[in-house]
Amino acid sequence: MMEDSKIVELYWLRSEKAIAESEQKYGKYCHSIANGILRSREDSEECVNDTWLAAWNAMPPHRPSRLATFLGKITRRIALHRAEKNNAGKRGGGEVPLAIGELEECIPAPREDVADEAALATLLDRFLEGLPEMTRTMFLQRYWYLRTCREIARELGVGESRVKVRLHRARAQLREMLEKEGIGL
Amino acid sequence: MMGRDILFALEHVREDYILRAAPTGKNARRVYMRWAVVAACLCLCVGTLLGVMLHHEPAPVGEGITIPQSEVNLKKPTDGMYDMQALFIYNGRVYRHVQNVDNPSLRGRYLATVTGLIDEWTKADGYVELAGVTPGEIYTVKGYDPDFMLCQTYSGGVSIYTCTEGLTVYTGKDWFGDIYRLRRELDTVVCESAVCRNLGYRKPVEMGEEHQGLLRRLVDVLYDNPLMHTADVPREKKYSDSFNENRLYVMEMTLENGITLTMQLWCGGYLTNGAVAIKLDEELYEELLTVLGETCGAPWYLESGDILACTGKDIFADFYDLPGNIREAGVQSKMSWYGEYRAPAPLGEEGIELIYRLIDELRDTPAVHQNVMLAHQGWEREDDGMWYWVHLSDERIMILHEGGWVEMAGSYPLTFQAKSEAFDALWVLCERMTDE
Numbered sequence: 245m246m247e248d249s250k251i252v253e254l255y256w257l258r259s260e261k262a263i264a265e266s267e268q269k270y271g272k273y274c275h276s277i278a279n280g281i282l283r284s285r286e287d288s289e290e291c292v293n294d295t296w297l298a299a300w301n302a303m304p305p306h307r308p309s310r311l312a313t314f315l316g317k318i319t320r321r322i323a324l325h326r327a328e329k330n331n332a333g334k335r336g337g338g339e340v341p342l343a344i345g346e347l348e349e350c351i352p353a354p355r356e357d358v359a360d361e362a363a364l365a366t367l368l369d370r371f372l373e374g375l376p377e378m379t380r381t382m383f384l385q386r387y388w389y390l391r392t393c394r395e396i397a398r399e400l401g402v403g404e405s406r407v408k409v410r411l412h413r414a415r416a417q418l419r420e421m422l423e424k425e426g427i428g429l
Numbered sequence: 430m431m432g433r434d435i436l437f438a439l440e441h442v443r444e445d446y447i448l449r450a451a452p453t454g455k456n457a458r459r460v461y462m463r464w465a466v467v468a469a470c471l472c473l474c475v476g477t478l479l480g481v482m483l484h485h486e487p488a489p490v491g492e493g494i495t496i497p498q499s500e501v502n503l504k505k506p507t508d509g510m511y512d513m514q515a516l517f518i519y520n521g522r523v524y525r526h527v528q529n530v531d532n533p534s535l536r537g538r539y540l541a542t543v544t545g546l547i548d549e550w551t552k553a554d555g556y557v558e559l560a561g562v563t564p565g566e567i568y569t570v571k572g573y574d575p576d577f578m579l580c581q582t583y584s585g586g587v588s589i590y591t592c593t594e595g596l597t598v599y600t601g602k603d604w605f606g607d608i609y610r611l612r613r614e615l616d617t618v619v620c621e622s623a624v625c626r627n628l629g630y631r632k633p634v635e636m637g638e639e640h641q642g643l644l645r646r647l648v649d650v651l652y653d654n655p656l657m658h659t660a661d662v663p664r665e666k667k668y669s670d671s672f673n674e675n676r677l678y679v680m681e682m683t684l685e686n687g688i689t690l691t692m693q694l695w696c697g698g699y700l701t702n703g704a705v706a707i708k709l710d711e712e713l714y715e716e717l718l719t720v721l722g723e724t725c726g727a728p729w730y731l732e733s734g735d736i737l738a739c740t741g742k743d744i745f746a747d748f749y750d751l752p753g754n755i756r757e758a759g760v761q762s763k764m765s766w767y768g769e770y771r772a773p774a775p776l777g778e779e780g781i782e783l784i785y786r787l788i789d790e791l792r793d794t795p796a797v798h799q800n801v802m803l804a805h806q807g808w809e810r811e812d813d814g815m816w817y818w819v820h821l822s823d824e825r826i827m828i829l830h831e832g833g834w835v836e837m838a839g840s841y842p843l844t845f846q847a848k849s850e851a852f853d854a855l856w857v858l859c860e861r862m863t864d865e
Contacts, residue, residue, distance in 0.1 A: 313444040347432035365441035376685045384450035
């Protein structure tokens, strides 16, 4: 398969081959992200198609070093917005509302004002760094990839209750961290 | 800020974290941790001599405790010999086997090779450098001070050995934090009543999500409080020859790397881990007793001295799964043990029906110590009165004692006083069927 830098070059050269190569190399990954969030094949396909369009519009000016995460993030964002729209129209919403509800536990005093996303991301990096690897994997599979606890348990070869317990603890740790930083207060 | 903000902000975390966590869609083989039942189990032998102190500077809180050394000293041979727990001697220190962990990644760097020259006949002068019970290579354990912990390997895991002799610790943080990193690395907690464990009826239960708050507070208490010697935990022998009657529950705290700390909850609110102990405050102790009772059953002993925590339901139903599954019942009398042997005589449907009724009638009856029965009946030993053994399917045996007392074989010293027609009728049936 083509190297990421070469695929990115194709985008910069405005060659439509860029999308074909992206789909071949990362199509499955992006589908997996979308499906984890939307739980609907049709919606996921639309979402992934929108990803290629968004990537086409993003490169240039972007020149990502890791195409997988660049495309994955685009897919995730599109899928999350779609899920919120679906949920608002009561057309399901998969794990998103559940995940949001769980993450609400981490916030000392949930409020409607907008958080500083950059500051929050920096704190989340520190939080993830402090987690043992398996817990970090569970946390990201749950809240980045929006997998269910059962799916995570099967993926990692552990019991479902272990996943739930570790996530519970991780959320408690995140809450403590947010409290200490004064975020969400 | 709302949960949604966190969900979207996660997009910007480190990319390598995101990629490493990517699900593959495959099902991993489930790995079951082997529950090592090792007598020592991170339990430290209370011995007598000196070792090398670990290099750390704990905050001085109180005077701290120094864990005594063992009897072997390469410079001072003794006449004593060790019990045959696996051990080896490295750098003049005795490392004892505490548990096996199915996690080969714990193995660190190679240190030396131990000879398997120690056995039960080895005299003291045989306990020399690099002598051991199990021959093989010894390694450091990743993340642990080699003065404290080393390992040997086996296929699929490591055998952990520890040496704590001469170690001085002040607060729980020195032990649970600096050495084991319990707060950061705690993975699962499994509990069971001490009596179940003693009797071999292993029914460990994992403490679930609903108890995580309590466990967090417990770990905080373990960290913040001064330590004491386990040997100083107040205990009394009221009913038996063993201090173990004061032991209520066992909690196995497993870390993410697979290492397990075995915690024992004792009457009076003392929590021990090997040679170190912490006194819990009354409120936390009561809460822990309640939660453990709900999670894994009655402890069977209370420090008041009365066995009130246990009823017929705890024993017959929960422990022995009675009255379900009684497919057959047979009776032997005391005479068939002391006189001519006779095989159990079948009690038939009538007998099984009476057993059902008896168990039902004893459901809410509190257990008492067998000494209560002896005192009541004026006996010196249980054998002084007449008894019948009622053999139930699946090798369960109910023992009926003269005067209306019932126990299950294997659950000494718990006895129930039956004041019921069912007992009387069953006794008469047993007399008839055994002709004794």
